[in-house]
Amino acid sequence: MIDEIMEFNRKFVESRGYEPYLTSKYPDKKLAVLTCMDTRLIELLPAALGIRNGDAKIIKNAGGVTNHPYGSVMRSLLVGILELGVEEIMVIGHTDCGVQGMDGKEMLKKLEERGVSREHMDIICHSGVDLEKWLGGFSSVETSVRETVKSLKEHPLMPKDIRISGFIMDSVTGKLTRAEE
């Protein structure tokens, strides 16, 4: 697959396929979006929001969560705000998310089946990392979005003038509904 991608890339650049995407690093809509890495949202999410190349900072991970108050998501949002002019943040969960109902215990079992030693997992757990919780999912996407919004609003490093709101996107139609707080 990588060879095919490399070949496509060569032709893309040669035929100047990049021209419609030319823009700057500053988000024109002064917007950051925190959302899920789900494959159905790759093109659907920007299309359904009317976001084009250059419009927004889009931060993605499994579930569209912050995961850790001083992890990469919060850091990325602060870079967007302080260096790139972001004024508004949308947290967007989506229907039928793979992270919903994910079981940390099951994930550790799968790791063991893939040859990762249980002993290593135990050592990590004994060093104070709750692996089951870390790999576990959320039970409700609405609750997860609301909690993420709350944690961002209450984060001690979040500037108070930043507007933060939560939404759920329909993974098929792209319809956006507010996750009421």
Ligand SMILES: [Zn+2]
């Ligand atoms: Zn998802």
